[in-house]
Amino acid sequence: MAIVKLPENKLNQLIEVCKSFNNEPGELINVLHKAQEIFGYLPAEVQEVVAKELNTSVAHVYGVVSFYSFFTMTPKGEHPISICMGTACYVRGAEKVLDEFKHHLKIQVGETTADGKFSLACLRCVGACGLAPVVMVGEKVYGRVAPDGVKAILEEYSA
Amino acid sequence: MHLLVCGGTGCRSAESDAIVDSLNKAIADRGLENDAKVVMTGCFGFCEKGPIVKVLPDNTFYTQVTPADAEEIVAEHIYKGRRVNRLLYINPESQEHVEDSKHMGFYRKQIRIALRNCGFIDPENIEEYIARDGYSALGKVLTEMTPEEAIQSIIKSGLRGRGGGGFPTGLKWDITRKVAAEKKYVVCNADEGDPGAFMDRSILEGDPHSVIEAMAINGYCTGASYGLVYIRAEYPLAINRLKTAIGQAREYGLLGNGILGTDFSFDIELRYGAGAFVCGEETALIHSMEGMRGEPTFKPPFPSESGYLGYPTNVNNVETYANIPVIITKGPEWFASIGTEKSKGTKVFALAGKINNVGLIEVPMGTTLREVIYEIGGGIKDGKNFKAVQTGGPSGGCLTTKHLDTPIDYDNLLAAGSMMGSGGMIVMDEDDCMVSIAKFYLEFTVEESCGKCTPCRVGNKRLHEILEKITRGEGTMKDLEKLRNLGQVIKDTALCGLGQTSPNPVLSNLDNFWDEFVEHVTEKKCRAGQCKHLLRYVIEPDACVGCTACARNCPVNAITGERKKAHEINQEICIKCGACVEKCKFNAIFVR
Ligand SMILES: Cc1cc2nc3c(=O)[nH]c(=O)nc-3n(C[C@H](O)[C@H](O)[C@H](O)COP(=O)(O)O)c2cc1C
Numbered sequence: 001m002a003i004v005k006l007p008e009n010k011l012n013q014l015i016e017v018c019k020s021f022n023n024e025p026g027e028l029i030n031v032l033h034k035a036q037e038i039f040g041y042l043p044a045e046v047q048e049v050v051a052k053e054l055n056t057s058v059a060h061v062y063g064v065v066s067f068y069s070f071f072t073m074t075p076k077g078e079h080p081i082s083i084c085m086g087t088a089c090y091v092r093g094a095e096k097v098l099d100e101f102k103h104h105l106k107i108q109v110g111e112t113t114a115d116g117k118f119s120l121a122c123l124r125c126v127g128a129c130g131l132a133p134v135v136m137v138g139e140k141v142y143g144r145v146a147p148d149g150v151k152a153i154l155e156e157y158s159a
Numbered sequence: 160m161h162l163l164v165c166g167g168t169g170c171r172s173a174e175s176d177a178i179v180d181s182l183n184k185a186i187a188d189r190g191l192e193n194d195a196k197v198v199m200t201g202c203f204g205f206c207e208k209g210p211i212v213k214v215l216p217d218n219t220f221y222t223q224v225t226p227a228d229a230e231e232i233v234a235e236h237i238y239k240g241r242r243v244n245r246l247l248y249i250n251p252e253s254q255e256h257v258e259d260s261k262h263m264g265f266y267r268k269q270i271r272i273a274l275r276n277c278g279f280i281d282p283e284n285i286e287e288y289i290a291r292d293g294y295s296a297l298g299k300v301l302t303e304m305t306p307e308e309a310i311q312s313i314i315k316s317g318l319r320g321r322g323g324g325g326f327p328t329g330l331k332w333d334i335t336r337k338v339a340a341e342k343k344y345v346v347c348n349a350d351e352g353d354p355g356a357f358m359d360r361s362i363l364e365g366d367p368h369s370v371i372e373a374m375a376i377n378g379y380c381t382g383a384s385y386g387l388v389y390i391r392a393e394y395p396l397a398i399n400r401l402k403t404a405i406g407q408a409r410e411y412g413l414l415g416n417g418i419l420g421t422d423f424s425f426d427i428e429l430r431y432g433a434g435a436f437v438c439g440e441e442t443a444l445i446h447s448m449e450g451m452r453g454e455p456t457f458k459p460p461f462p463s464e465s466g467y468l469g470y471p472t473n474v475n476n477v478e479t480y481a482n483i484p485v486i487i488t489k490g491p492e493w494f495a496s497i498g499t500e501k502s503k504g505t506k507v508f509a510l511a512g513k514i515n516n517v518g519l520i521e522v523p524m525g526t527t528l529r530e531v532i533y534e535i536g537g538g539i540k541d542g543k544n545f546k547a548v549q550t551g552g553p554s555g556g557c558l559t560t561k562h563l564d565t566p567i568d569y570d571n572l573l574a575a576g577s578m579m580g581s582g583g584m585i586v587m588d589e590d591d592c593m594v595s596i597a598k599f600y601l602e603f604t605v606e607e608s609c610g611k612c613t614p615c616r617v618g619n620k621r622l623h624e625i626l627e628k629i630t631r632g633e634g635t636m637k638d639l640e641k642l643r644n645l646g647q648v649i650k651d652t653a654l655c656g657l658g659q660t661s662p663n664p665v666l667s668n669l670d671n672f673w674d675e676f677v678e679h680v681t682e683k684k685c686r687a688g689q690c691k692h693l694l695r696y697v698i699e700p701d702a703c704v705g706c707t708a709c710a711r712n713c714p715v716n717a718i719t720g721e722r723k724k725a726h727e728i729n730q731e732i733c734i735k736c737g738a739c740v741e742k743c744k745f746n747a748i749f750v751r
C-alpha cells in the first residue's frame with residue numbers, strides 16, 4: 001500500500017477527537033466515524049494513530065474497520081455515486097441501472113475513476129422506496145432512475 | 160389553518176424543503192402569517208404520490224406537490240378557501256378527485272397506533288407531542304404505578320416484539336427487572352438493516368418522543384437509569400431529530416435527574432451503527448456498542464442477564480417502544496382487543512415493489528394479504544399479475560396467491576414458510592424470476608455474514624453458487640436437491656439468527672415455485688425473462704428483409720446471412736447484448 005502523508009492539522013484534529021472520547025478503547029467506533037469525517041476515508045496511517053491514542057492494537061482497529069461496510073480504506077470520488085440495492089429498488093430494476101453506471105464510468109463497485117471524479121458504491125435501502133430505483137450522488141437523491149437516464153445524471157457533474 | 164408538509168426521507172428527497180420555503184414565501188407575500196402555519200412533519204405513509212401536503216382542519220390531501228404549486232395552494236385554498244382540484248388524489252377506479260385522506264382506500268383499513276403522530280405533529284417540537292397526550296404515560300407510571308404493575312399492564316396487553324422475533328415484551332421486562340445488579344441498561348434497536356424496510360426510521364423521524372418516553376418507562380420498570388439507542392449512521396435525518404428530541408426532553412425535565420419531581424433518574428445516549436446487518440442481532444449489537452466487531456455470541460446468557468459491559472440489558476425494537484405509551488394511557492384491554500388471538504395490536508409494514516401505492520402502512524394483526532395488497536396497496540403496478548409477496552426480508556420467504564387470504568400474524572406467517580420479520584413487504588409480479596430473487600437475498604446474506612461460524616460463512620456461499628449456476632442455465636436436478644439439503648443443514652447448525660434463517664428465501668421459493676426452478680434446469684428457460692443467460696435472440700425469417708444492419712452491429716459477429724435474405728443468429732456465439740434488436744428497423748428480432 002502506498003504510504004500516505006497525513007496533513008499536520010488534520011492529524012491534530014484526530015488526536016483531539018480521541019481525547020474528547022477520553023481515549024477509551026470502547027469508543028473506537030465513534031472515533032472512527034469522526035476520523036472518516038475528517039479524512040474522508042481511513043488509510044492505514046489513520047488507523048495506526050487511532051490505535052496508539054486509544055491504547056489498543058492496530059490489528060484490533062483494522063478488524064473493526066474491515067468489519068463495517070460504512071468504513072472505507074480507499075478515498076471516495078469527488079462525487080460519490082451510491083445505488084440503492086434494497087429489495088424494492090432491485091425489483092424495480094436497480095441492477096440494470098448499476099450496469100449502466102459501470103459501463104459509462106468503466107469502474108466496478110467500490111472503485112474510483114482514474115481522475116478521482118466519481119466512485120461507485122451500493123447501499124441497502126435509503127428508505128425512499130416510493131421513488132425506486134434510487135441513486136444518490138453525494139447528498140442528492142435521484143428517484144425513478146431508468147438505465148437511459150444514467151448518462152444525463154453523469155453529465156450534470158462532468159462540466 | 161395548518162399546512163402539513165411531509166418531511167420523511169422519501170418526500171424530502173423530492174424537494175419537500177423547497178416546498179416549505181415556497182409556501183412560507185407565498186404566505187408572507189399576502190400577509191397571511193397569522194392565518195396559516197407551515198409545519199414539516201414526519202412521514203404520511205403515502206410515499207408513492209409524494210411529496211404530500213395536507214391542510215388542516217379540512218384534511219385536504221394534496222399529492223405530488225412541487226415548489227411551483229405553493230403559490231396556487233396559498234392563493235386559492237388559504238386565501239379564497241377553494242381546493243386546488245388538480246393536486247387532489249384521484250381514485251384510480253372511479254377517476255374522481257378524493258378530497259381528504261379519510262376517503263382514500265389507502266387509509267381506510269389502517270389503524271394507527273405506533274404511527275399515531277407521524278404526519279400530524281412537528282417532530283422537532285416537544286410541545287406538539289405533549290399536546291397529543293405525550294409524556295402522560297410516563298407521568299402515570301411514575302406517580303401511580305409500581306414497576307410491577309406497569310409490567311403487568313404490558314404483559315396483559317399481549318404486545319410482542321416488533322423487531323422480528325415476536326418475544327412477549329412484558330415478559331422480557333420482567334426478566335430484566337428480576338436480575339439483581341448495580342447497573343442496568345435499556346437499549347433501543349434502531350439498526351433496521353432489512354433491505355426494503357423503513358418503518359423504524361419513519362417512526363424516529365416522525366415521532367421521536369414516543370420512543371424516548373417508552374425507553375424511560377422501560378427504565379423505570381426494569382430498574383435501569385441508562386438508555387442507549389443504537390442507530391444506523393446511514394439515517395442522518397432520524398439521528399438529528401432524535402438528538403433534538405432528547406435535548407428538549409432534558410430541558411423539560413423529562414430526562415435527567417429526578418424526573419417529574421420523583422426520585423427516578425434516566426438519560427439516553429446514541430450509539431452509531433456502521434453498516435453491518437448482523438448488528439441488528441442483539442448480542443452483536445451489544446458488542447458493536449462496546450466498540451468491537453459486531454459478531455454475535457451464543458445465547459444464553461441472554462442480554463437481559465448479561466449484556467452491555469456485562470450488565471443486564473433490555474433490548475427492544477423502535478416500533479415495540481412506540482406502542483408502549485398508548486398501552487399505558489389507554490389500558491392493556493383496549494390494546495388486546497385489536498388483533499388476533501396470539502398477536503395483539505397492529506403492525507407497521509413498508510409496502511414496496513410492484514405495487515401501486517408504495518408506502519408505510521399500519522394494520523391490525525389479522526388483516527389479510529389481499530386486503531393489504533389490493534385495498535390499501537391499490538393492486539399491482541401496470542395492471543400486471545400478482546406473483547408473490549416477500550415478508551421478513553433475508554430471513555423470510557415469499558408468499559403466493561394461495562396465501563392471499565391468510566390473516567397476517569406471527570404464527571400464520573411462520574406456518575406459511577415466511578415470517579413477520581421487521582415489516583418489509585415487497586410485492587412481486589409476473590416479471591420477477593423467483594430463482595433470481597432467492598439469489599438476490601443469498602447475495603445479501605453472503606455479504607453480511609459475519610464469518611464467525613462455518614455453516615453460515617461457507618454454506619451460504621455454496622447456496623449462492625448453486626443458484627448462480629442455475630440462472631446461467633447450467634443447473635441440474637441434483638442441484639435442486641442439494642439446495643434443500645444444504646439449506647436445512649445451515650438452518651440447524653448456524654450460531655445466530657442470521658444464519659439460522661438465511662436459507663429461508665431459497666427454501667420457501669423451492670416449495671412455492673418448484674416448477675419455475677425445474678424449468679430453469681430442464682428447459683433452460685426463465686419464464687420471467689430475467690435470467691440473461693437463458694434468453695435467446697432469434698430472427699423471424701418472414702419479417703427479415705436482409706438489410707444487414709444487425710450483422711454489422713453485432714459485436715461478436717454472431718449473425719450471418721446474405722444481403723436481401725433472411726439472417727440467422729448463432730446461439731453459441733451470441734452474448735445476449737441486445738444490440739441487434741435496437742438496430743433492426745423491421746421488428747424482426749425477438750427475445751424468447
Ligand atoms: C440477523 C438479525 C438481524 C436483526 N435485525 C434487527 C433489526 O434491524 N431491528 C430490530 O429491532 N431487531 C432486529 N433483530 C432482532 C433482535 O435480535 C432482537 O430480537 C430485537 O431487537 C428485540 O426487540 P423486540 O423484542 O422489541 O423485537 C435482528 C435479529 C437477527 C438475528
Ligand code: SF4
Pocket residue numbers: 437454455607608609610611612613615616653654655656657658659
Ligand atoms: S450465523 Fe452467520 S452471522 Fe451469525 S454468527 Fe454465524 S457466521 Fe456470523
